[in-house]
Amino acid sequence: MHLDMMSVANYLSSLVQMTDQKEEYILAQALEIGLRQLWREEVLARYLRGELSREEAIEQVGITWVALADEQAEAVLEDIHWALTT
């Protein structure tokens, strides 16, 4: 089965089998990773909406993620300008 098609329960049972770790450990890791991702997305969202300075965003999530957000935003704006105006 392709991973994208798996349910959350299937992910969990598969990870338990594949990693030989306890279910509780994987759930704790998932929570931590998920929270970190949600935090990062929120910081980048606030940065892209102009509610955070670039320096503040870099301080909170690191230059790699901020640079990626910059480049993605630039690409999207380029695409939209082309799509709507040519």
Next chain:
Amino acid sequence: MGANNVAVADAGPILHLYEIDLIELFDIWNQVLIPQAVWDETVAMQRVPASRLTEMSVFSLRYVPTDALRQFVREFQFEKLHAGEQECLFVCREEGVPFLLTDDLAVRRAAKRLGVRPVGSLGVIVRGYRLGRFSLREAKMHLRALQNVSSLFVTPEIVELAIRQLE
């Protein structure tokens, strides 16, 4: 867009638009060229059924000679790109194709170096909206599906940034 309305497709947009059931949107181009390596990454790896591409006359497969590709990659220092990406750029250059459909930021940069306009999955959807293929409401739904449903790596805020441009 006329005779120059031709694009080369990298694997990303083929996969991502297929995953949100918008593969038909590729027909906003007169012709979409698929290099062999991209076909291998998408169809041969069973990520997209061959029939979904072959049933649309817009798609056309391109074979890229190994020696010529190697020389091209060396000349432009594209060694860090994947085979499919290298072949896309080669076909653009060889056939004078003005658009490269890609969701990869490094490939976007490479395309610009060759004077080719890169367009991502998100841009294809917005273009479809501009050409009247769907309503604003549907366009927003498709853009959000790119982030929520497809395997494209894009943050929610980038999608919302795009939606704000449409409103």
